[in-house]
Amino acid sequence: MTSTPHLRQVDDAHVRQEWDTVGENALRLEPKVATQLVEALNSEVSGLYILFNQVRKHYWLVEGAESEAVGEFLEAAADRLSEMTDDIAIRVHALGGVPACGPMGIRQHAPLYMEAEHRYDVRSSLERDLDGYATLAAQWREHVELAGQLGDVTTGKLLRRHLKTLEADADVLARYLADDTLHSQSRSSP
């Protein structure tokens, strides 16, 4: 095993299910089907995790009177991402999987790159947020189709419902980015 000093040591006797395994489900879905869905949804969870933390970071760091509306939007958008994460993680559990829940699992499944830890100008920050939303939305559309093919109506419905929210928030970001004041403001900053 690699060295993991940042992890809490827990006796193996307490492990009920190992990460990256899929057990039985009470939903009468074939194990093979459930495994495919868990993998798809864990990619969703991982992407949401990264985007949530990025949007929240931008909410922390956005500044200036004109950015107040942007900051409020980012705060609410982060909350929406977090609610989606909860819903999808609970579905992963219902399908017999363990939701992606730590940096290792998230990196393993994530469809997005993580922004470096520095502070960037508002415009490029929002551009990366929009890019994240677009990447997730494209993947979700594929997974809505996958869930349909595999006959998991509930997962399809869950993804479709949240896809609408992703698209609406992406649209707001696109409108902020179309705004020239945001442009000149970020250009004048160093």
Added chain:
Amino acid sequence: VGDRRGEHEEVADFLEAAYKRVRELNDDLAARIVELGGIPPNTPATIQERAEVHLEAEDLYDLRASLDGDLEGYGTLIVSMREHIALAEGLADSGTAELLRGGLEDLEADADEIERFLEDETLGRSEELKGR
């Protein structure tokens, strides 16, 4: 089964509310860091570098072990925040001290609640039944 389900739901509801309180405190402290001219840690590497709280591995653990770990995390944070209240007061930053005092109170209340869940023996027994 009904009791077990009821108990499970009570713990889950508490944990959902508790993680939201932690996140709110996290937001408030991050805002304070920005006000002070800093950048809050915001990536796994920068968080791991600074965190005194240990992260749980990705596997799924039984409820008792999970709550034990939560309580340990709260305990670590509580001790560290008490020290930092003294630090902020020593440096005459009453705004930061006030923020930490409010956060500390919330963390202590939630730690107390988790301790009460852990004192409940049925929590252990229902886990054994579920463990199979």
